[in-house]
Amino acid sequence: MNGRLIFVIVLLLGLAAVVVNVVAAWQNATADPVPEDVSAGFAVWGTQGCEGCHTLYGQGGGYAPDLTRIIHQRGADYLRAFMVNPGAFHPNQRQMPRFTLTETEVDQLIALLDWTSSARFAADWPPRPLQVAGGGALFNTSVAQAVPGEDPVLTRGRAVFGQRCASCHSIEPGVVLTGPSLAGIADRAWHRVIGLGAQEYIRNSILHPSDYVVEGFADVMQKNFADLLSSSDIDALIAYLMQFGEASS
Amino acid sequence: MTTRQLANRLFAQMTILLVLYGAAALFAAVKFLPGDALAVSLPYNQIVGVRNVLLDLAIWTGLLAGGLTLLSEAAGSARSPLLTWVYRGWTALLVLSLLAAILDLLEGRYLLELPVILDLVLIVLAALALAGTVEVARTTTGSVWWLGMALAIVCVIAGMIPPANPAQDRVLRALAVGAKFHIAYAVAGSAIAIAVLSKLRPRTSLALPAGLAVAGALAAISPLAAVGEGSAGLLLGLIGAAAYPFFVVIALRGARAPGWITLGLGMIAAGGVLSTAAAIPQVGATMAGTGLSELVIFLTALGVVLLAWAASPPSGAALVWVAVGAVVSGVAALLAGIVQVYVERVLTVGFLDTQMALAPLFVIWIVGLAVLAAGLGLAALPGQRAG
Numbered sequence: 001m002n003g004r005l006i007f008v009i010v011l012l013l014g015l016a017a018v019v020v021n022v023v024a025a026w027q028n029a030t031a032d033p034v035p036e037d038v039s040a041g042f043a044v045w046g047t048q049g050c051e052g053c054h055t056l057y058g059q060g061g062g063y064a065p066d067l068t069r070i071i072h073q074r075g076a077d078y079l080r081a082f083m084v085n086p087g088a089f090h091p092n093q094r095q096m097p098r099f100t101l102t103e104t105e106v107d108q109l110i111a112l113l114d115w116t117s118s119a120r121f122a123a124d125w126p127p128r129p130l131q132v133a134g135g136g137a138l139f140n141t142s143v144a145q146a147v148p149g150e151d152p153v154l155t156r157g158r159a160v161f162g163q164r165c166a167s168c169h170s171i172e173p174g175v176v177l178t179g180p181s182l183a184g185i186a187d188r189a190w191h192r193v194i195g196l197g198a199q200e201y202i203r204n205s206i207l208h209p210s211d212y213v214v215e216g217f218a219d220v221m222q223k224n225f226a227d228l229l230s231s232s233d234i235d236a237l238i239a240y241l242m243q244f245g246e247a248s249s
Numbered sequence: 250m251t252t253r254q255l256a257n258r259l260f261a262q263m264t265i266l267l268v269l270y271g272a273a274a275l276f277a278a279v280k281f282l283p284g285d286a287l288a289v290s291l292p293y294n295q296i297v298g299v300r301n302v303l304l305d306l307a308i309w310t311g312l313l314a315g316g317l318t319l320l321s322e323a324a325g326s327a328r329s330p331l332l333t334w335v336y337r338g339w340t341a342l343l344v345l346s347l348l349a350a351i352l353d354l355l356e357g358r359y360l361l362e363l364p365v366i367l368d369l370v371l372i373v374l375a376a377l378a379l380a381g382t383v384e385v386a387r388t389t390t391g392s393v394w395w396l397g398m399a400l401a402i403v404c405v406i407a408g409m410i411p412p413a414n415p416a417q418d419r420v421l422r423a424l425a426v427g428a429k430f431h432i433a434y435a436v437a438g439s440a441i442a443i444a445v446l447s448k449l450r451p452r453t454s455l456a457l458p459a460g461l462a463v464a465g466a467l468a469a470i471s472p473l474a475a476v477g478e479g480s481a482g483l484l485l486g487l488i489g490a491a492a493y494p495f496f497v498v499i500a501l502r503g504a505r506a507p508g509w510i511t512l513g514l515g516m517i518a519a520g521g522v523l524s525t526a527a528a529i530p531q532v533g534a535t536m537a538g539t540g541l542s543e544l545v546i547f548l549t550a551l552g553v554v555l556l557a558w559a560a561s562p563p564s565g566a567a568l569v570w571v572a573v574g575a576v577v578s579g580v581a582a583l584l585a586g587i588v589q590v591y592v593e594r595v596l597t598v599g600f601l602d603t604q605m606a607l608a609p610l611f612v613i614w615i616v617g618l619a620v621l622a623a624g625l626g627l628a629a630l631p632g633q634r635a636g
Contacts, residue, residue, distance in 0.1 A: 003389060003454060003455045004389050004392055004393075004455065006459065007393060007455040007456065007458060007459045007462075008396070009459075010437065010462055010463060011396065011432075011459070011462045013463065013464065013466075014432060014462040014463045014466035015400075015428075015432070015462075016463065017463075017467070017470065018423065018424070018427075018428055018432070018466050018469050018470055021423070021470040021473055022420055022423050022424060022470070023472070025416075025419075025420045025423070025473045026420045028416070029414070029416035029417045029419070029420050030416075030417065034413050034414045038414060039413045039414065042412070042413065042415060043507075044413050045357070045415075046356065046357040046358055047356075047357055048357060049294040049295065049298065049355075049357035050294070050357065051294075051357055051358060051359045052292075052293065052294025052295070052297050052298055052357060052359055053292070053293050053294045053297075055537075055538035056415045056544070057415060057416075057419060057537070057538075058472075058534075058537025058538030059359070059415070059419055059422065059472065059537070059538065060359050060537075060538065061293065061294060061297055061359050061420070061543075062539060062540060062542065062543050063280070063281070063293045063294075063600065064293075064296070064600075065599075065600040066538050066600070093601045093604075093605065094285075094288070094601055094604060095285070095288040095289060096292075097288065097289040097292040098289065100601075101365045112414075112415075115414070116415055119414075119416060125533070125534055125537070126534065126537075126594075127534045127535060127594075128594060128595075128597055129597055130593070130594070130597070130600065131593075131598065131599035131600065132599055132600055132601060133599035133600070133601040133602055134601040141399070148593050152515070160513075161571055167599060167601075189587070
């Protein structure tokens with residue numbers, strides 16, 4: 001058998017492997033019907049060049065965060081506000097340009113992102129949660145630098161804050177990121193809602209952020225902290241925030 | 250025009266495209282540093298689309314030029330009215346593509362940015378070029394090149410099928426991007442490489458393109474794991490990753506290979522190792538969407554360009570700059586990708602914070618790209634053609 005024939009056979013074998021996998025993946029990708037607004041959202045995704053920066057299922061430009069499960073992390077309201085005015089978010093970090101999206105297009109993109117997060121074939125991806133911003137496990141109690149003599153509960157609360165809250169809330173007086181600064185929160189929280197103590201107010205704001213939105217801020221805080229944080233994490237976070245009274249601000 | 254003249258003109262076009270690519274790649278890379286003043290007025294997705302289109306067209310142009318060189322050596326440098334018209338059409342395609350890039354008319358699909366109408370023109374012209382070079386398929390290396398190019402056309406057609414959702418897009422992309430870069434381009438480029446090598450060592454085997462075809466198949470299907478298919482498994486992934494350097498060493502063994510070929514094959518092997526390693530489900534899922542996925546395409550694409558260039562290489566000075574730039578930027582991007590995987594994917598630190606932390610490595614990456622762009626610019630200077 002001459003070399004050319006062997007090459008052709010090997011090439012065909014390689015291509016056969018590709019085709020078999022592509023056909024199986026195509027069947028998987030087309031097994032469930034795709035709602036019309038999701039397809040429309042994907043068209044907007046393509047025409048606006050979102051994929052040039054972002055990734056879905058790890059596919060795309062890699063210049064901006066993966067959005068496969070962003071709807072669970074941020075919620076639709078936050079994403080809607082972000083798409084309308086991205087410059088107001090993540091100051092001093094990579095900026096998204098402002099796209100001239102219609103309300104319908106924003107809704108279609110939200111429908112797409114909702115669909116990507118729950119699609120059957122995406123059950124195993126990503127293998128670990130991907131965060132847009134925040135400290136992540138670097139700030140977990142196991143690896144975070146504990147302050148000597150600090151109560152372990154406060155250390156844990158500081159870690160949770162770094163991981164889940166710091167990208168939107170500052171603890172510096174007057175420094176407003178996406179949400180209000182939490183400097184002085186321990187005292188302010190006493191007066192926010194009649195009948196709610198400071199700790200109850202903070203707990204309620206973590207679990208039900210839409211209940212008492214601070215004046216001047218949009219209701220864009222993600223709504224799934226009850227799923228993301230254990231009760232001990234929330235207790236630790238409240239203990240950590242209760243350190244910040246008016247004196248600290 | 251004779252086939253040799255057409256090949257030379259296409260090589261000149263490829264060089265110009267590469268110079269433009271070098272500038273666009275540098276511009277896009279600078280945006281990874283904090284404080285990008287043009288973040289809003291010239292967003293990353295626009296400049297990166299231009300960069301990708303320039304690189305893809307440079308590969309096509311270089312491979313066509315390499316094929317015409319093979320043809321002129323196999324059948325003599327004869328006049329060809331058909332190929333002359335193809336060359337004119339190709340020139341028009343390049344001009345129209347540049348205009349589309351300047352006017353922000355590129356499409357939004359990453360690595361598939363060329364507008365559909367220009368894709369159609371490319372397919373027609375490439376098919377006519379293959380019809381005009383069918384004679385080269387009578388030679389061993391020529392047939393390998395011809396098959397690689399024919400497969401590349403099929404891959405472009407696959408990329409024109411509109412996906413209805415991201416999962417379908419991912420599947421089509423395995424053909425339109427994965428198979429095109431890792432199989433079609435790599436096979437066609439390796440045909441040019443073994444044609445050059447066979448002048449130095451007459452009994453050069455087809456083990457290189459055959460090995461690249463099989464390992465490239467694994468590399469092409471590895472991204473399908475995220476949609477529930479294509480998980481080749483630990484064993485196949487490891488075999489594929491090992492196959493690249495193995496076949497490259499076999500190809501280079503016993504021949505004093507020109508630097509362009511050694512560097513080109515080295516880059517394809519490095520990109521291949523990374524991409525087939527991603528066929529291991531755990532590895533692929535962890536590195537998807539990080540700088541490592543980007544690096545795979547960069548290494549493979551630039552490697553193919555260098556192989557095509559080997560048929561008519563620029564001066565040695567340009568090679569040194571290109572080699573230093575490719576190695577420095579490649580190593581920096583590799584380190585940045587590894588650190589990103591560990592910090593973002595293992596420690597689950599936020600994407601934006603991870604990118605900020607990677608800034609020092611991005612600086613080295615940018616310096617490497619600047620050297621690479623300088624090398625590509627040097628190759629474009631008059632009188633730099635060595636062969």
